[in-house]
Amino acid sequence: MAFLIGPMQHHIEGHKEITEANEIIKIGTDEVAISLSIGAHIATPTVQVGDRVKIGDLIGKRDDRFYVPIFSSVSGEVVAIEKRMSASLKPSDHVIIKKDDTDEFKDFEKLSLDASKEEIIAYMKTIGLLGQGGAGFPSYIKYATDKCETLIINAVECEPYITADVRNIEEHLDEFKYGVMLMLKASNASKCFVAMKSFHKETIEKLIKLFEDEEKIVVKPVKDVYPMGWERTLTYEVLKKRYDKLPIEAGAIVSNATSAITLGSTALSGRYCYERIVTVSGDNINNPHNVICRIGTPISKLIEACGGVKEDRAIIIMGGPMMGTCVTKDIVTITPISNAVNIFKEQHFKEYACLRCGRCVEHCPSSLMPVSIIEAYKFNDIAELEKLHVSDCVECGMCTFICPSKIEVTESIRRAKKLLAARKR
Amino acid sequence: MEFIYKTTPMPRRPLTTSKIMLRLLAGLLVVYAYALYQAYTFGSEYLINGILLLVVAEVVSYACEAVYALMTKQNILEIFKTSFPYITPLILVLTVPVNTSLYVIGVGTFLAVVFGKLVFGGFGQNIFNPAAVGRAIIATSFAGVVALDAITSPTLTTTLANAGWVSDSASFYYMLKDFGGLGSVLTGDYFAAMGETNTLLILVVGVLLSIFDVIDFRIPLTYLGVMFLGATVIALVSGLGIDYPITFISTGGAAFGAVFMLTDPVTNPQTRPGKIVFSALAALFTIAIRFLGNLPEGVIFSILLVNMISPVINRIFANKQVDSIKRNIIITFATIIVSILILVIIGTSVEKGTYKENTFKKFDPNAETGLAADDYSSCKAKVTDLGDGKYHVTVRGFHAIEDGGPDNEFDIVVKDGKVVSVECTVFSDTKGIGDAAISEDALSELVGVDLSSEVDTMSGCTYTSRSVVAAIQAALKEAR
Ligand code: SF4
């Protein structure tokens, strides 16, 4: 089939070695600004200025189509609720909490492995478990199905530079296992694959040992290509099945490895996961490292802890360099789904005329035709955009990456998507 | 710290369009180098012409781009960097014979670059392969004046075309033998367009270019594959061996067109099924033109034809590739199979041509042509050099040959290899018959003749006329 469609993926230089082996730096802060908007979720505050909160106290929630609770990552006093730029580039409410030294917890209940499917799903909802791979989809909705045959734990981390997931797994093997077992139970699947890129040889060995006694759980090394960590690509790689909208159509649930750790560690300790591991990397940072910090820590602290930038003019990307978002303020703070802060030098690529070579078509993981979409966009041809399924674009960045003429293909597709969405409304 | 806004993705694949073009250039230069070597075996003047052809073509191409840059108010150096002006002239040069005149290649390049590329808005905008445009114009408008010298050797392609492309078994094998067998055919050991002859070399370069991600191997594979399979079936039906399909795809620039011209990404569809359908149709057109039009230039014209329908093919496959995979597979394979079928039907229904042994003589650049090559040995001309370019020739006329009578005698003045005057000093043939050939008018016609001229004898007084021409030939040969 690839003979006629194209590979729909490509190897991208990972640059993972620059952070993978380094120790994890712990970053303290005396104030956090917890964003009430995480990915597409926009929550409203449930606390007021002057309130005292403990770690794990509810400070905001989304309660419309989805229920998404947001908790405090420090104990201390709410000093302000104000609009700031968030990682999604929109100004959104942030709860600013001055940290005291007590580190008091508001405990959750623990959860044993004997819990039933329903109990686990309810637990996921209580602790506000999200897909921590970037999309932030609430897990309790994903698991509320009885059609799941295969659970895929996604530890692929296909974006370049990021090593947070792998390091998180290495540091929290027991929590990871506990989380995976709970997810397996919640999914009711008969088989579970833990997918990781094959070049992490040592980690894979550790995982194989970890899951030695679990018959249903198989460690699955996958190719080092982008976007192997995307649900669709990964499901196809593991099950050789394609689906229309959600993996469950192929009988699969895909969950991120860090989500499994969050679930596992909360269930084991009964405490909210108030910190997370974040990769600080890129070609414009002096000491690239993985850091561990409270949710709500501004990225300026992370950059400072990693020795600052090399060149003064810097591009800051929240998330991976392929799909992340560029932020222009360093007061943006870490959310539960922020896995990396990548800092790059300014770059210039010589642009050529489109060769019409079709490489973007062959490599698009959604098998769209970016080159034709650009043409249709130029002519404002809405019907054509629809026919070309532009709304199925996941903005993975592959088309821009692969284009030999160095055209900003993805950016044009984003605009085309917006145009179509606006016209449809 | 200053924050710059930049949309993701940040990383870029190292492969750039410029690198792709340089790799293509390297591939083309390999073929060109072999063509020069082959030209050298013909003689150093061919080698020099082969080099000059490229020089002229490149200069014309860069000049056109420069004028275009001035006219559109763009930076000339920038245009040179982003328009890759070196590719089209090189491809064009490789599609013409090495003895093509510099004038023709210059005009051809001009037309190729201007009408094949710049009128559309330059690199990336063109609908037709520019080199194919140039080559087609040369083929149709300059057919008579292509060659630099009088040497026109029938190529294997024209020979095949004259024999009707499909011939009976005996004819085909005679033809193959005259061309030096399958080995010569594959390695291009015969006279034809510079770049098209060495099919093996072209295919090796093609494989390398595919490995280095310059061209999509599906295109040459489909194009040559369809032709090969079709020709194989025709061969089976007509009692020919595997030599037939091999010869079929090794001639007429099929391999060159497949590897270097059909693969031009600008002028072919962007989806893989599109590229395959495009190539299958190109094969079909090539063969239709060969069989039905008996034209040697099938490859060039078929490339232009599929270039034209490429946007249509693109539309057919403009969808989400994964969702339409079944439909795409069906259309693709159906096109391939139908193309082969049509090809077989045409191939087996056209009238078979014939070819007589030894009709074709291998290209020998040192062979004499025109008057020098004509055979007048029966006239036994004897030359005496009288000095100052004046020669006295005694030569056998009608009486001398028929009944041992006396010879005719001529005084001939030669200057710079050309006849200045002819005078008959002794006329021994029949008055009233032979003297038409030595009338003042007849003799003055011969002034200016040199050894490469085509000189006909007069009918009605053949013997005498032959004796005059034989005398001139002898004098000119003596004079050089
Ligand atoms: S946009 Fe880039 S990758 Fe796509 S066809 Fe054009 S040159 Fe090729």
Ligand code: SF4
């Ligand atoms: S950004 Fe969109 S169009 Fe481009 S490769 Fe990714 S999914 Fe395809």
